[in-house]
Amino acid sequence: MQISELSAVSGVSVASIKFYRREGLLPPGIATATNRATYADHHVRRLRLIRALIEVGELPIANVRAVLAAVDNESTTLHDAFGAVMHSLDPAPPADPSDSTADAEIIAVNEWLARRAWQVEPHAPAIRTLAQLLVAIRQFDFAMSITDFDEAADLAEQTAYGEVAYARATTDRASAVATMLIGTVVIERVLVEIRRLALEAVSARLEAEVREP
Amino acid sequence: MQISELSAVSGVSVASIKFYRREGLLPPGIATATNRATYADHHVRRLRLIRALIEVGELPIANVRAVLAAVDNESTTLHDAFGAVMHSLDPAPPADPSDSTADAEIIAVNEWLARRAWQVEPHAPAIRTLAQLLVAIRQFDFAMSITDFDEAADLAEQTAYGEVAYARATTDRASAVATMLIGTVVIERVLVEIRRLALEAVSARLEAEVREP
Numbered sequence: 001m002q003i004s005e006l007s008a009v010s011g012v013s014v015a016s017i018k019f020y021r022r023e024g025l026l027p028p029g030i031a032t033a034t035n036r037a038t039y040a041d042h043h044v045r046r047l048r049l050i051r052a053l054i055e056v057g058e059l060p061i062a063n064v065r066a067v068l069a070a071v072d073n074e075s076t077t078l079h080d081a082f083g084a085v086m087h088s089l090d091p092a093p094p095a096d097p098s099d100s101t102a103d104a105e106i107i108a109v110n111e112w113l114a115r116r117a118w119q120v121e122p123h124a125p126a127i128r129t130l131a132q133l134l135v136a137i138r139q140f141d142f143a144m145s146i147t148d149f150d151e152a153a154d155l156a157e158q159t160a161y162g163e164v165a166y167a168r169a170t171t172d173r174a175s176a177v178a179t180m181l182i183g184t185v186v187i188e189r190v191l192v193e194i195r196r197l198a199l200e201a202v203s204a205r206l207e208a209e210v211r212e213p
Numbered sequence: 214m215q216i217s218e219l220s221a222v223s224g225v226s227v228a229s230i231k232f233y234r235r236e237g238l239l240p241p242g243i244a245t246a247t248n249r250a251t252y253a254d255h256h257v258r259r260l261r262l263i264r265a266l267i268e269v270g271e272l273p274i275a276n277v278r279a280v281l282a283a284v285d286n287e288s289t290t291l292h293d294a295f296g297a298v299m300h301s302l303d304p305a306p307p308a309d310p311s312d313s314t315a316d317a318e319i320i321a322v323n324e325w326l327a328r329r330a331w332q333v334e335p336h337a338p339a340i341r342t343l344a345q346l347l348v349a350i351r352q353f354d355f356a357m358s359i360t361d362f363d364e365a366a367d368l369a370e371q372t373a374y375g376e377v378a379y380a381r382a383t384t385d386r387a388s389a390v391a392t393m394l395i396g397t398v399v400i401e402r403v404l405v406e407i408r409r410l411a412l413e414a415v416s417a418r419l420e421a422e423v424r425e426p
Contacts, residue, residue: 079420086413090406118414126413130406133399140395142379152404155368156411164416166355182353184412186346188405191365193303193343195401198369199393200299200339201331203377207292 006039010047049178063088090125105131223260262391276301303338318344
């Protein structure tokens with residue numbers, strides 16, 4: 001198909017396709033005699049993954065490039081490709097590597113992961129982010145530690161099986177990674193909204209108890 | 214205390230304090246003979262709430278103003294003040310009110326809330342946001358509906374009692390709202406990170422099963 005048809009099928013504008021080409025995110029089409037290029041189905045799948053990374057994952061171009069490299073490198077496992085996208089969702093670690101405010105919590109998080117037999121890359125950004133959030137919780141005088149989230153972790157683990165298996169069952173690596181990313185980002189936002197609704201509902205109940213004891 | 218001491222106690226720069234004064238977010242201090250102003254403890258609490266709204270809640274100034282108005286209006290309940298801050302966390306509804314793509318899901322969400330006896334303001338943005346996320350989930354071919362999140366909702370409701378009661382137990386409205394906001398935003402981020410770790414851990418397990426069946 002030509003670039004106009006690729007645009008129609010993928011829902012990505014011709015200008016964006018050209019931008020992704022220039023940035024090296026989309027491989028070239030096959031050049032034809034008329035100095036045009038024809039594109040194939042794998043370009044459509046690639047474009048869908050790029051849009052998912054940018055629009056759903058809100059990843060900067062540099063991170064999109066890193067994820068695509070992991071997807072393209074067929075010598076890595078699908079798990080490694082998932083890891084590349086999961087790890088790029090979290091903000092970068094602090095520029096100052098000597099920042100030690102979260103060190104004690106990082107140890108606590110790692111011990112907690114070991115107790116749960118959750119095998120996670122030691123450099124997974126979620127470990128440091130979680131530790132920093134636990135520091136923040138304590139700074140705001142909330143008496144909570146990582147073990148207060150055991151029940152939430154049980155539920156997350158239980159539902160993760162369905163989500164990861166669903167992503168792995170897709171036909172190609174690009175689709176599997178796109179599915180994993182979309183599932184991760186969209187479902188975590190669903191859970192955030194449900195939590196906010198629960199807080200509002202419970203706040204209404206506690207207010208009513210004060211007024212009509 | 215003078216502005217320099219207010220800055221030291223609250224950890225907010227003098228320049229930011231002056232900005233919040235100009236924007237009407239911080240009430241004036243009491244003018245002294247020397248053409249200066251003295252500030253009191255309630256200014257410190259107000260500054261903490263403003264910083265929590267801006268830095269933790271990432272609210273724009275207009276939303277900060279709306280939340281502070283709800284906190285200041287003592288004729289409203291604490292629940293209404295909580296509602297003001299919770300509702301300002303979600304993005305604004307679509308500019309085009311005739312956008313009906315999520316209408317069916319909004320009905321489904323409202324029925325689900327009624328079944329759970331979760332009393333939520335009909336205009337709570339989380340209802341529309343949740344409906345739009347459910348539309349997105351279906352667009353990406355995930356076979357999930359709101360009832361797939363029942364267990365997550367049970368857990369959210371259960372933990373909400375502790376969080377709301379903790380916020381209500383603080384001494385004044387500004388502190389209660391700050392606590393509610395910080396608890397909501399920080400803890401929801403903790404849960405997101407735990408979910409990401411769970412997905413990575415489960416992905417590692419499923420990958421290992423493929424390699425060493």
